[in-house]
């Protein structure tokens with residue numbers, strides 16, 4: 328007789344043969360199996376959770392960003408907002424700085440605060456690059472009395488609340504998705520911040536009473552494939568080479584619309600490759616420094632036929648002066664309560680250095696300052712948004728803003744390297 332022959336032929340027979348002992352055994356057996364599989368299942372969930380791409384090392388996708396919630400509101404919060412935005416000098420202005428924990432935002436906020444203006448920051452602290460650097464900038468600003476509200480420029484309720492609490496005279500709008508090459512990886516984030524975010528902000532500004540004057544960050548990248556040098560504000564900007572550039576160009580057109588319909592005073596600043604202490608780790612001068620120190624090979628782009636790739640690198644202190652002069656010369660918006668009352672100011676300025684430097688020379692300067700030879704890998708300029716060169720004509724900014732850059736690349740990089748070495752010593756690691 329085989330074991331198969333021992334099997335009950337009918338359920339009834341099986342039931343009759345079952346002893347209480349066997350029943351208990353089966354019951355315990357099933358319980359053990361159930362417990363075992365529950366643990367396996369729980370383990371799989373935990374493994375999935377910890378290995379999922381939502382870990383902090385990856386930049387957030389735009390939809391996740393828009394779902395983030397921030398804590399704001401309440402009497403204590405409003406008191407901090409008011410106190411930070413309070414003007415402390417005779418002819419001071421009160422400015423909402425968006426992107427205040429960003430590179431340019433931090434420097435501009437600190438400079439405004441130093442001269443007695445009221446400054447309130449706004450930043451969403453996203454993880455496009457190392458958020459700990461943004462937190463360190465926030466701590467720096469906090470020490471000088473600038474409060475940064477955590478929130479997204481797409482949050483209309485938050486923006487409206489800020490204008491309810493403070494009658495800002497000016498907005499310095501620097502919050503944006505930056506970076507030329509990253510636009511191919513995450514196009515949605517550019518639409519989210521540079522287009523939707525800008526429109527939201529302008530909607531709230533146009534409804535505010537009084538309407539603030541707005542100065543905002545456009546980009547040298549709007550010149551795209553333009554080959555006429557130096558780039559003048561009157562040159563064509565209808566051939567962007569990256570989605571980043573296209574969203575900044577769209578921003579300039581959106582600014583025109585809000586100026587035309589609602590009487591908002593708007594000034595767009597075309598920044599040319601801004602660098603310096605507290606800079607952005609995604610920019611070449613920054614990660615070249617990190618990688619040269621690590622002994623890693625750095626990719627240096629060259630154009631077709633060994634053509635030189637060059638940038639009109641502009642030092643942060645010069646940019647800050649241009650930003651403050653733009654705020655100081657901005658005329659008032661003319662509308663109120665969403666209605667235009669008369670024509671308002673609409674401006675665009677190049678803020679560059681007017682002396683382009685080849686990227687290979689930038690690397691040579693860094694080698695000298697770091698006292699380390701770079702491992703160079705010369706490669707073809709990828710077709711992912713980079714243009715071959717930029718060169719600003721700044722006569723318009725000179726005339727109307729008194730803008731006059733004074734820092735050459737050698738001097739500016741020296742200051743950057745000094746900051747970099749002190750910031751990343753003492754256990755902090757470079758990342759980006």
Ligand SMILES: O=C(O)[C@H]1O[C@H](OP(=O)(O)OP(=O)(O)OC[C@H]2O[C@@H](n3ccc(=O)[nH]c3=O)[C@H](O)[C@@H]2O)[C@H](O)[C@@H](O)[C@H]1O
Nearest residue numbers: 505506507546547548598599600610611612626627628713
């Ligand atoms: O003016 C602007 O409006 C923009 O400036 C900045 O863009 P870019 O001028 O492209 O700066 P950045 O990436 O530092 O590359 C610098 C140089 O290094 C070359 N480059 C770059 C990377 C690399 O691996 N190798 C290399 O040779 C590269 O070809 C380039 O020649 C801001 O990031 C951008 O947000 C925007 O504000």
